[in-house]
Amino acid sequence: AQNTTKQLFNETAQQKSHRLQWWTDARFGMFIHWGLYSEAARHEWVKNRERLTTQQYQKYFDNFDPDHFEPKKWAKEAKAAGMKYAVLTTKHHEGFCLFDSKYTDYKATNTPAHRDLVREFVDAFRAEGIKVGFYYSLLDWHYPDYTIDRNHPQRIDNGDSLAYAKINQGRDMEKYRKYLFNQVRELLTNYGKIDILWLDFSFPGKNGKGHQDWHSKELLKMIRQLQPEIIVDNRLDLNDYSDGYDFETPEQVSAQTLAKYRGKVWETCQTFSGSWGYYRDETSWKTNHQLLDLLISSVSNGGNLILNVGPTARGEFDYRAVSHLDSIAYWMHANNRAIYGCTFAPDSYQVPDGTKLTYNPTTKRLYICLYDIPENGKLKLTGYTGKIKYAQLLNDASELTYTQQGQDLILNMPKVRPPYDIPVVELFLQ
Numbered sequence: 001a002q003n004t005t006k007q008l009f010n011e012t013a014q015q016k017s018h019r020l021q022w023w024t025d026a027r028f029g030m031f032i033h034w035g036l037y038s039e040a041a042r043h044e045w046v047k048n049r050e051r052l053t054t055q056q057y058q059k060y061f062d063n064f065d066p067d068h069f070e071p072k073k074w075a076k077e078a079k080a081a082g083m084k085y086a087v088l089t090t091k092h093h094e095g096f097c098l099f100d101s102k103y104t105d106y107k108a109t110n111t112p113a114h115r116d117l118v119r120e121f122v123d124a125f126r127a128e129g130i131k132v133g134f135y136y137s138l139l140d141w142h143y144p145d146y147t148i149d150r151n152h153p154q155r156i157d158n159g160d161s162l163a164y165a166k167i168n169q170g171r172d173m174e175k176y177r178k179y180l181f182n183q184v185r186e187l188l189t190n191y192g193k194i195d196i197l198w199l200d201f202s203f204p205g206k207n208g209k210g211h212q213d214w215h216s217k218e219l220l221k222m223i224r225q226l227q228p229e230i231i232v233d234n235r236l237d238l239n240d241y242s243d244g245y246d247f248e249t250p251e252q253v254s255a256q257t258l259a260k261y262r263g264k265v266w267e268t269c270q271t272f273s274g275s276w277g278y279y280r281d282e283t284s285w286k287t288n289h290q291l292l293d294l295l296i297s298s299v300s301n302g303g304n305l306i307l308n309v310g311p312t313a314r315g316e317f318d319y320r321a322v323s324h325l326d327s328i329a330y331w332m333h334a335n336n337r338a339i340y341g342c343t344f345a346p347d348s349y350q351v352p353d354g355t356k357l358t359y360n361p362t363t364k365r366l367y368i369c370l371y372d373i374p375e376n377g378k379l380k381l382t383g384y385t386g387k388i389k390y391a392q393l394l395n396d397a398s399e400l401t402y403t404q405q406g407q408d409l410i411l412n413m414p415k416v417r418p419p420y421d422i423p424v425v426e427l428f429l430q
């Protein structure tokens with residue numbers, strides 16, 4: 001047993017990148033935020049934002065009845081969009097469990113849903129060949145022993161520590177920790193192989209909680225013992241990769257800022273409209289172009305994108321989400337070779353104006369994502385002479401002819417614009 005432990009925690013960099021390879025190749029996943037807040041339909045932090053008491057929140061528990069929940073449909077939509085993994089909120093900050101935990105009554109089986117929704121999610125996504133991940137909130141606004149801080153519904157905004165001491169009298173984080181460990185053990189024991197664990201979040205200091213509160217090292221050790229292959233995010237407040245987490249998690253950052261993560265292992269998590277939970281009246285939806293740009297920008301900087309859907313309380317994807325997923329599916333069908341297995345291009349390839357590059361090191365193909373097609377129909381590739389064997393449009397494998405002009409190659413663009421928001425050129429490198 002000692003040997004196994006040693007092997008698990010002294011993984012070489014090579015062993016680690018091998019363990020992560022399916023995930024770094026996949027590049028694109030689906031996040032699913034679903035819980036009681038889906039009924040409020042005004043942000044998953046509604047209990048905190050509106051300082052709702054557990055009693056005021058109870059109506060969402062009593063009325064949770066997802067009569068249209070058919071995770072097979074979700075899985076098919078994720079698959080069609082080209083997503084290779086999916087991560088579901090088994091418990092968000094509100095503390096409600098979508099799974100049948102034996103450590104709480106605050107769970108889906110005790111609502112009108114009467115089912116273990118996590119089990120059905122796992123089965124349905126596995127059946128579609130999609131890898132399965134669990135989001136689990138470290139915060140818990142329901143568990144009575146979880147101590148209150150500024151991230152809690154009953155927060156005290158001036159940070160008055162005496163007031164916190166008073167409100168936290170009788171609360172015992174040691175008991176919460178037991179609960180946390182027990183539930184993570186349940187999730188990683190009762191549902192077969194789990195590919196990803198997405199723990200959320202630490203905010204060390206007096207306004208929040210960090211590794212001492214979660215006993216992060218011990219927790220991670222248990223996780224790796226239960227699921228040696230699992231891929232774990234970086235939100236346990238541990239120092240760096242040597243502490244054992246697997247990837248960085250830039251949340252809702254802009255496409256332009258992704259360049260600074262080059263060389264790390266990372267996944268940016270993004271929403272369609274700002275909120276993670278279903279938000280009926282939100283109007284700040286991104287465009288298809290913005291979503292595609294987030295995907296391409298992630299890959300062209302060597303990272304993953306996990307795009308979130310917030311299903312309704314009836315258990316369906318919102319019509320706007322479906323429409324966006326359909327558009328992504330249309331693009332991915334024709335262009336996913338520029339995504340899977342790709343990363344940033346070697347520095348020696350100049351980036352033409354109006355384009356972003358991705359590169360597949362295994363097939364040695366370079367992808368030029370055409371945000372703009374030059375008006376004169378000629379794409380100038382500076383310094384590419386002698387570097388390419390063949391060029392084609394990716395969506396239909398139609399040859400793109402080129403001529404040499406000194407050190408430059410001039411690639412002849414199609415006269416009729418391909419029917420994709422961002423068409424892609426595929427270059428076979430020498």
Ligand code: H79
Pocket residue numbers: 033044045150151200201203251269276
């Ligand atoms: O699950 C989704 C979000 O609900 C959750 N992570 C994604 C995946 C999340 N939301 N916010 N955060 C994580 C970060 C929290 C930021 C904070 Fe604050 C800023 C905590 C303290 C300062 C704003 C002010 C929110 C609470 C107080």
